[in-house]
Amino acid sequence: xxxxxxxxxxxxxxxxxxxxxxxxxxxxxxxxxxxxxxxxxxxxxxxxxxxxxxxxxxxxxxxxxxxxxxxxxxxxxxxxxxxxxxxxxxxxxxxxxxxxxxxxxxxxxxxxxxxxxxxxxxxxxxxxxxxxxxxxxxxxxxxxxxxxxxxxxxxxxxxxxxxxxxxxxxxxxxxxxxxxxxxxxxxxx
Amino acid sequence: xxxxxxxxxxxxxxxxxxxxxxxxxxxxxxxxxxxxxxxxxxxxxxxxxxxxxxxxxxxxxxxxxxxxxxxxxxxxxxxxxxxxxxxxxxxxxxxxxxxxxxxxxxxxxxxxxxxxxxxxxxxxxxxxxxxxxxxxxx
Numbered sequence: 001x002x003x004x005x006x007x008x009x010x011x012x013x014x015x016x017x018x019x020x021x022x023x024x025x026x027x028x029x030x031x032x033x034x035x036x037x038x039x040x041x042x043x044x045x046x047x048x049x050x051x052x053x054x055x056x057x058x059x060x061x062x063x064x065x066x067x068x069x070x071x072x073x074x075x076x077x078x079x080x081x082x083x084x085x086x087x088x089x090x091x092x093x094x095x096x097x098x099x100x101x102x103x104x105x106x107x108x109x110x111x112x113x114x115x116x117x118x119x120x121x122x123x124x125x126x127x128x129x130x131x132x133x134x135x136x137x138x139x140x141x142x143x144x145x146x147x148x149x150x151x152x153x154x155x156x157x158x159x160x161x162x163x164x165x166x167x168x169x170x171x172x173x174x175x176x177x178x179x180x181x182x183x184x185x186x187x188x189x
Numbered sequence: 190x191x192x193x194x195x196x197x198x199x200x201x202x203x204x205x206x207x208x209x210x211x212x213x214x215x216x217x218x219x220x221x222x223x224x225x226x227x228x229x230x231x232x233x234x235x236x237x238x239x240x241x242x243x244x245x246x247x248x249x250x251x252x253x254x255x256x257x258x259x260x261x262x263x264x265x266x267x268x269x270x271x272x273x274x275x276x277x278x279x280x281x282x283x284x285x286x287x288x289x290x291x292x293x294x295x296x297x298x299x300x301x302x303x304x305x306x307x308x309x310x311x312x313x314x315x316x317x318x319x320x321x322x323x324x325x326x327x
Contacts, residue, residue: 016262021259033250041245050250061263149210164202168197171201171235172200175234178238
């Protein structure tokens with residue numbers, strides 16, 4: 001049985017536990033972009049994603065002094081907290097599903113290329129938002145967050161086989177969407 | 190590596206081998222090389238989804254969001270406000286030194302009842318005024 005590799009965030013978390021402000025800024029720089037991307041893709045709403053990101057950091061600040069290396073990787077714990085907060089918000093929306101595309105219009109007219117890139121990004125975001133939440137979570141963790149299949153499966157509390165099944169169904173749903181079909185979201189499991 | 194497993198890997202993780210499970214990557218790549226036609230069909234289909242997913246870009250966090258997050262962190266008072274403490278002390282110190290210098294100058298004038306001579310000589314010897322010496326003795 002090989003020993004688990006050291007947690008790359010452990011020292012920084014220890015410094016935050018000692019209330020060193022330089023460490024605070026380093027952790028925000030290191031984690032906030034990924035955290036915000038995760039929440040944005042899970043929720044499809046930038047403002048809500050920012051709220052989630054702030055709440056995650058509030059919990060980090062509270063937990064840092066008590067953090068013990070070896071119990072869980074910090075990054076995995078942080079993703080779990082963020083996903084739980086995302087699911088809380090998604091459950092709150094259940095009565096009022098939002099099928100509209102998120103409004104990402106910029107008042108300043110960007111150049112043509114940027115407009116096209118933005119439109120394409122919105123289409124992908126809308127397709128992701130239409131996926132069943134567990135499929136979306138599997139795809140976001142492995143594709144965008146670049147987690148290993150073992151870490152993503154552990155985080156989701158499923159086997160690697162189950163993760164792969166979710167990923168394959170997510171991609172099939174997206175392919176249907178790409179082809180212009182209406183099958184997206186029919187596979188709800 | 191079986192054909193079924195190769196297809197499962199590509200359908201789950203996409204066409205980019207860097208995303209495949211590390212312990213199966215080499216075997217899957219070897220299978221693709223030896224079954225190029227069948228592999229290429231699966232890989233091309235997956236690559237289309239990969240490219241589509243890559244089009245989604247999330248704007249980086251704003252400075253305002255970063256500020257709000259950092260402000261809520263519990264940092265030690267001395268560290269957090271050290272920069273302000275030092276800059277405040279510097280301003281106060283400069284003011285105090287200025288006051289002391291002014292008081293010394295005033296006390297000197299009062300004691301001597303005579304303001305120091307204006308530095309006219311420097312004016313007279315400047316390049317504009319020329320020197321008072323005319324070098325006539327030379």
